[in-house]
Amino acid sequence: MIPYYSAENFVFPPTETALPEPNGLLVAGGDLAPERLLLAYQSGIFPWYTEGEPILWWSPSIRAVFWPEHIHVSRSLAKFLRKSPYTYSFNQAFTDVIQSCAYIHEHNTGTWITPPMIQAYSQLHQQGHAHSVEVWQQGQLVGGLYGVLIGSTFCGESMFHRADHASKCALLALAQHLVPAGLHLIDCQLPNPHLIRLGAKEISRASFIEQLTRNKPHILAANALKPQVIAL
Structure with missing residues (x-):
């Protein structure tokens, strides 16, 4: 109990x-x-x-985390990226991202992203604590992710894709954009085979909290958190 x-x-x-x-x-x-x-x-x-x-x-007891510099880019993904089919933005469509995550998970596996959750994380976004990455193709939102920033740790909540590799590209864009601003760790909460293939590592609860505490005082550069177009 x-x-x-x-x-x-x-x-x-x-x-x-x-x-x-x-x-x-x-x-x-x-x-x-x-x-x-x-x-x-x-x-x-x-x-x-x-x-x-x-x-x-x-x-x-076990957390899945990315050290951003160790995200794995497979040969097929690298070849896809060379075609550059997408554009990327940061914090320009948070509401659309969280609603898309809720909709797609609801139709695939069921969702925990209920209307009260959407409202709560939208409040965190308005206060500057929750952030999103958007992936666009010809002006349409085809992928993205959102999470909560604690010091220099990005606590990922959910991601989605409507086009090939779009959620993986969102993860790479997050790292590419925020590592120069001071990002140290990306939390994925629970391990799964997809995350492990992308380079996520399993660490203990105690190790995660130690990392979180160590990274908490390091605040990311404010300019990096403003709504903006970003590159990958």
């Missing part, structure tokens, strides 16, 4: 008290207020639940 707290008296328990099964389930309840979400990400915790459930907060 995990603790449940109302929004009025909600606290995050120590992450090491998270359940081994389901892996990482820590606590239920609370709300999605910006200050609570920021505290969660700063502590190595994220919300993940489906409509009709209480808000569930997770801190898995």
Whole structure:
């Protein structure tokens, strides 16, 4: 059993008290207020639940992360990139990206990106904490990703694609754009075969929180976070 707290008296328990099964389930309840979400990400915790459930907060024993310089570009992807079919932007269509992630996941595997989640992360975006990368083809949004920036760690939330390799290109564009500004780590939350093929590494909860704490004081260059066209 995990603790449940109302929004009025909600606290995050120590992450090491998270359940081994389901892996990482820590606590239920609370709300999605910006200050609570920021505290969660700063502590190595994220919300993940489906409509009709209480808000569930997770801190898995194993995290998937990218060191941006080690993202793997396969031969086929490198060949695709040489054709340069896409253009890229940063923070120019956050709402479209998060809604596209919700729509595509809903039709493929079901989605945790409910209307309250969209509203909450949109608030974080307006406050300068949540960010998006957009991939465009002939003026149409064909891919992207969004997440929350904690110091120099980008906590990825979701990505989508409507065209070949568009989500991979979004990840590469994120790294290409933010590493010069001081980005050190990209969190992917849970490992899966797709992420591992792209070069994600599995690290322990303790190692992740150590990395997060170490990187938290390093603030990325403000100019890099402004809405803008970016290159890959």
